[in-house]
Amino acid sequence: MRTLNVDLGERSYPIYIGGGLLDKAGEYFEQHGLTKKSPVLIVTDTNVAPLYLIKVEGALSDSGYTVVSKIVKSGEKSKSLQVFEEVMTTAIEGGLDRRSVVVALGGGVVGDLAGYVAAAYMRGVTFVQMPTTILAHDSSVGGKVAVNHPLAKNMIGAFHQPEMVLYDVDTLQSLPDREVRAGLSEMIKHGLIWDAAFAKWCGEHTQDLLNLDPEALGYGLTMGCSVKAKVVSTDETEQGLRAILNLGHTIGHALEAIGGYGEFLHGEAISIGMAAAALIAVNRGRDRELYNETVKLLQGFGLPTVMPNHLDENKIISAMMHDKKFKENQIVFILPVSIGKVEIVSDVKLEEVVSVIRELKKEGQHV
Numbered sequence: 473m474r475t476l477n478v479d480l481g482e483r484s485y486p487i488y489i490g491g492g493l494l495d496k497a498g499e500y501f502e503q504h505g506l507t508k509k510s511p512v513l514i515v516t517d518t519n520v521a522p523l524y525l526i527k528v529e530g531a532l533s534d535s536g537y538t539v540v541s542k543i544v545k546s547g548e549k550s551k552s553l554q555v556f557e558e559v560m561t562t563a564i565e566g567g568l569d570r571r572s573v574v575v576a577l578g579g580g581v582v583g584d585l586a587g588y589v590a591a592a593y594m595r596g597v598t599f600v601q602m603p604t605t606i607l608a609h610d611s612s613v614g615g616k617v618a619v620n621h622p623l624a625k626n627m628i629g630a631f632h633q634p635e636m637v638l639y640d641v642d643t644l645q646s647l648p649d650r651e652v653r654a655g656l657s658e659m660i661k662h663g664l665i666w667d668a669a670f671a672k673w674c675g676e677h678t679q680d681l682l683n684l685d686p687e688a689l690g691y692g693l694t695m696g697c698s699v700k701a702k703v704v705s706t707d708e709t710e711q712g713l714r715a716i717l718n719l720g721h722t723i724g725h726a727l728e729a730i731g732g733y734g735e736f737l738h739g740e741a742i743s744i745g746m747a748a749a750a751l752i753a754v755n756r757g758r759d760r761e762l763y764n765e766t767v768k769l770l771q772g773f774g775l776p777t778v779m780p781n782h783l784d785e786n787k788i789i790s791a792m793m794h795d796k797k798f799k800e801n802q803i804v805f806i807l808p809v810s811i812g813k814v815e816i817v818s819d820v821k822l823e824e825v826v827s828v829i830r831e832l833k834k835e836g837q838h839v
């Protein structure tokens with residue numbers, strides 16, 4: 473078992489990473505002094521519930537906790553105001569009070585949704601993350617919680633840090649292959665923005681990671697979480713540095729929105745976005761090797777790096793205008809400087825973006 477700390481003064485919390493942790497959920501709750509007098513709400517989804525819900529409900533009730541559970545439909549479409557309201561209804565009907573705990577048992581969708589419920593229920597209750605996807609090494613850390621608006625990703629949300637992250641890596645063994653790849657996209661991102669040696673390691677351990685080799689996975693997740701924890705500890709509410717975690721997201725979020733939150737998985741959209749960011753950087757004078765290396769790394773994991781031809785440039789651009797980093801009429805981009813290092817740039821012109829979208833469509837025709 474590895475423990476990392478997210479250092480945020482009085483809002484600091486541990487990330488426990490290891491096997492068999494869901495069975496010990498009750499013990500962790502007790503260790504953290506979480507009350508048994510108020511009901512706990514577990515939010516999970518239709519894929520995760522049959523696999524792990526009984527385990528967590530059992531572990532908590534064996535320790536004397538009263539548990540209420542809400543199962544939402546799996547998939548990005550559940551990150552909506554409508555489902556948010558449904559979860560709120562379960563919380564109210566289940567008698568949750570101000571000392572209650574909301575648990576997110578699942579991937580980033582459940583994490584972001586349950587986290588926003590925890591941030592808003594009675595103006596804020598305790599939140600515990602129990603991630604079950606690779607991607608959630610990113611989403612469970614840092615306190616960004618949100619639901620989507622049909623026009624733009626994560627538009628309605630808050631910063632609400634969890635009490636702890638209980639990451640039972642045994643759960644990852646049941647992930648479908650496409651979700652494994654999509655989750656590894658954010659792991660690669662952590663290497664690309666912060667740590668060239670880690671990015672290189674990802675490239676050297678592609679097969680081990682794709683095969684869910686426990687040792688490789690444990691190391692990769694620990695490294696990814698520790699990059700995330702360091703960045704968040706420096707800039708909790710994205711006043712500056714934290715924006716680097718958005719590498720690939722300016723275009724990626726636009727692709728998710730225009731795809732109706734169903735065509736691309738988050739990690740896939742971000743992979744295309746990271747290829748696009750590298751190409752913008754090259755067109756601005758960086759060595760072409762930067763783009764070649766980025767794309768080679770992503771493609772090694774079977775991730776998409778070209779722009780699907782059917783996507784309309786204008787639609788991508790107008791969806792991009794809703795980016796939360798858009799200010800004073802400028803779209804802020806995170807651009808690579810070299811592998812392991814990025815810069816925050818606010819003078820990228822729309823024409824540069826359109827030209828890269830077209831180049832990436834052409835690349836697609838060669839594949």
Ligand SMILES: NC(=O)c1ccc[n+]([C@@H]2O[C@H](COP(=O)([O-])OP(=O)(O)OC[C@H]3O[C@@H](n4cnc5c(N)ncnc54)[C@H](O)[C@@H]3O)[C@@H](O)[C@H]2O)c1
Pocket residue numbers: 517518519520523546547548551578579580581582583584604605606607608610611612613614615616617626643644645646647648651654655658738739
């Ligand atoms: N808050 C943040 O900082 C942050 C960071 C990155 C991504 N995100 C958000 O996270 C979301 C994507 O998260 P995700 O990729 O985990 O998606 P997800 O939660 O939809 O999970 C992916 C799929 O795997 C299934 N699943 C989950 N765990 C499983 C398991 N152990 N075994 C079998 N199936 C399992 C789910 O039911 C779902 O179908 C996006 O909405 C993205 O915006 C948030």
Ligand SMILES: O=C(O)C(=O)C[C@@H](O)[C@H](O)[C@H](O)COP(=O)(O)O
Pocket residue numbers: 610614616625626658710714715717718721796
């Ligand atoms: O934690 C962050 O900060 C991130 O940017 C991590 C991203 O991987 C994640 O997708 C996040 O939800 C994006 O946030 P947003 O503020 O751009 O909606």
Ligand SMILES: [Zn+2]
Pocket residue numbers: 610658721738742
């Ligand atoms: Zn992301």
